[in-house]
Amino acid sequence: NNGVHVQNGVNGHHDDSNPKVNGVHNSEYIEADFTERYTVYSQDEQKYENVLKQHKITTEKRVPKLGVMLVGLGGNNGSTLVAGVLANKQGLSWETKNGTQQANFFGSFTQSATAHVGFKIDEKSGSLADVHKPVKEILPMVNPCDFEITGWDISQMNLYEAARRSKVLEPDLLRQLKAQLENIKPLPAALNQDYIASNQADRADNILTGTNQEIVNKLREDIQQMKRRTDKVIILWTANTEQYYLPEIATVDDLADKIKNNDPLPASVLYCIAAIEEQVIYLNGSPQNTFHPGVVEYARQNGGLLAGSDFKSGQTRFKTMMSDFLIGAGLRLSSVVSYNHLGNNDGKNLSEDKCFQSKKISKGGVLDDAIASNSILYPDGHASIDHEVVIKYVPFVGDSKRALDEYTSQIFMGGTNTISSYNICEDSLLAVPIMIDMLVLGELLTRIKIDGNGLGPVLSYLSFFFKAPITNHSEYVVNSFSRQRHTLINFLKAAAGISPDDQTLIGFGY
Numbered sequence: 086n087n088g089v090h091v092q093n094g095v096n097g098h099h100d101d102s103n104p105k106v107n108g109v110h111n112s113e114y115i116e117a118d119f120t121e122r123y124t125v126y127s128q129d130e131q132k133y134e135n136v137l138k139q140h141k142i143t144t145e146k147r148v149p150k151l152g153v154m155l156v157g158l159g160g161n162n163g164s165t166l167v168a169g170v171l172a173n174k175q176g177l178s179w180e181t182k183n184g185t186q187q188a189n190f191f192g193s194f195t196q197s198a199t200a201h202v203g204f205k206i207d208e209k210s211g212s213l214a215d216v217h218k219p220v221k222e223i224l225p226m227v228n229p230c231d232f233e234i235t236g237w238d239i240s241q242m243n244l245y246e247a248a249r250r251s252k253v254l255e256p257d258l259l260r261q262l263k264a265q266l267e268n269i270k271p272l273p274a275a276l277n278q279d280y281i282a283s284n285q286a287d288r289a290d291n292i293l294t295g296t297n298q299e300i301v302n303k304l305r306e307d308i309q310q311m312k313r314r315t316d317k318v319i320i321l322w323t324a325n326t327e328q329y330y331l332p333e334i335a336t337v338d339d340l341a342d343k344i345k346n347n348d349p350l351p352a353s354v355l356y357c358i359a360a361i362e363e364q365v366i367y368l369n370g371s372p373q374n375t376f377h378p379g380v381v382e383y384a385r386q387n388g389g390l391l392a393g394s395d396f397k398s399g400q401t402r403f404k405t406m407m408s409d410f411l412i413g414a415g416l417r418l419s420s421v422v423s424y425n426h427l428g429n430n431d432g433k434n435l436s437e438d439k440c441f442q443s444k445k446i447s448k449g450g451v452l453d454d455a456i457a458s459n460s461i462l463y464p465d466g467h468a469s470i471d472h473e474v475v476i477k478y479v480p481f482v483g484d485s486k487r488a489l490d491e492y493t494s495q496i497f498m499g500g501t502n503t504i505s506s507y508n509i510c511e512d513s514l515l516a517v518p519i520m521i522d523m524l525v526l527g528e529l530l531t532r533i534k535i536d537g538n539g540l541g542p543v544l545s546y547l548s549f550f551f552k553a554p555i556t557n558h559s560e561y562v563v564n565s566f567s568r569q570r571h572t573l574i575n576f577l578k579a580a581a582g583i584s585p586d587d588q589t590l591i592g593f594g595y
């Protein structure tokens with residue numbers, strides 16, 4: 086039979102009436118026994134030991150009604166997410182100059198991607214085939230069409246007008262959603278104008294006033310309102326990129342003093358504190374340093390859950406794939422130069438240097454792990470590679486962002502290999518599906534326990550969706566696209582009682 090030997094034909098079968106060895110289902114939980122395998126080296130890397138660790142991963146099966154609260158509801162991403170979810174929920178189609186377009190979730194990892202979950206062997210011929218499953222079917226997940234969405238914005242414009250202002254979606258679709266979108270108005274927002282660009286002042290007509298503590302209390306009331314209408318709430322920052330807040334808030338006491346003394350803090354810190362105190366997830370889609378050590382520790386103490394930062398939607402995703410490809414193949418990537426121009430409000434905000442600097446930092450570190458992985462090519466670490474990022478605001482191109490990259494590598498015997506890419510993308514149409522993923526998976530992660538413990542305070546498994554991921558090990562970050570994807574998929578499979586791929590294919594006589 087071609088060397089194929091199935092050890093236990095019943096493993097991983099999910100049938101409530103007939104619980105099996107792995108991935109045992111009962112009415113409330115999926116319980117999976119998982120053997121983790123890895124190798125640990127001594128500090129001088131001369132000795133190593135293979136480790137096998139047994140874990141029990143438990144996933145609550147009941148999918149809750151999820152309340153989504155967007156900070157920046159009326160922005161390009163916020164209004165596109167709301168309209169996109171409504172269009173999918175109602176199965177809408179609309180006319181474009183290229184014909185009729187149907188609502189879809191393309192670009193969403195959970196809704197449109199599949200994962201390799203195993204193999205199929207034909208009993209008669211012994212022939213081998215892969216089995217792929219939609220990611221959303223690996224474990225029970227919220228359907229984005231069931232999101233209940235509200236949020237805050239410094240602009241009080243209703244969502245129909247906001248979506249028109251964004252110039253992202255087609256008029257024929259917005260016409261069909263007009264009545265529903267007009268009914269959605271952003272809640273008054275927390276704002277410290279000094280931390281976003283001064284050119285945003287003209288849209289700020291919906292602002293909370295009061296002390297830091299009063300504003301946190303008001304945000305908490307808004308969250309409590311949402312909690313009454315739903316089973317679980319997630320807050321997602323998709324508002325303007327703020328300037329870095331420095332020096333960092335080092336401790337919980339430092340944080341408490343700054344709130345009490347009414348020190349001027351960026352609004353993002355106040356939203357995050359409100360989320361932590363309400364024990365709801367806070368996701369940061371922009372590059373600013375909201376997750377100060379004092380804030381992460383506060384989350385740890387209060388059962389808060391955090392993930393971020395900065396959506397990884399276009400250029401950075403591509404960059405972490407290119408570095409996988411080039412460095413992974415043994416080519417010495419030596420210069421990476423990225424130019425962007427865009428004409429949406431994000432670009433306008435980033436045209437002020439203090440906000441651009443946050444983006445530059447977030448985009449700057451994405452190659453670090455790839456470089457650190459290869460001491461043959463990079464004996465001196467990341468200082469030995471030139472990496473530049475330029476962003477310009479060009480209003481005419483609107484949301485249609487241009488990203489021009491040049492990757493130059495040193496190759497065999499002193500040769501040079503230059504690859505240039507020119508990406509024209511609709512920024513919000515790439516970002517929104519990723520926002521949907523982090524909401525769907527963020528919610529799922531709250532239902533998973535490993536050996537009886539919940540995940541957190543940082544939900545590092547969401548790293549796949551962020552440019553500058555934070556983890557529970559501040560010194561250990563994975564940026565590589567393929568590794569991030571494998572980590573996430575293998576974790577989901579382990580929780581479902583499906584073996585993560587070891588990729589050797591030995592057992593099949595390959």
Ligand code: NAI
Nearest residue numbers: 157159160161162238239274324325326352371396430516
């Ligand atoms: P946008 O400027 O259209 O939307 C931001 C919204 O936030 C605006 O409506 C603004 O009025 C509102 N806002 C500003 N400060 C606020 C506050 N303190 N509280 C509540 N609302 C506030 O920007 P867009 O294109 O929607 O992007 C949102 C964020 O996502 C930006 O920071 C951007 O850098 C980040 N991002 C976007 C990506 C993409 O679109 N592909 C990729 C990576 C990050």
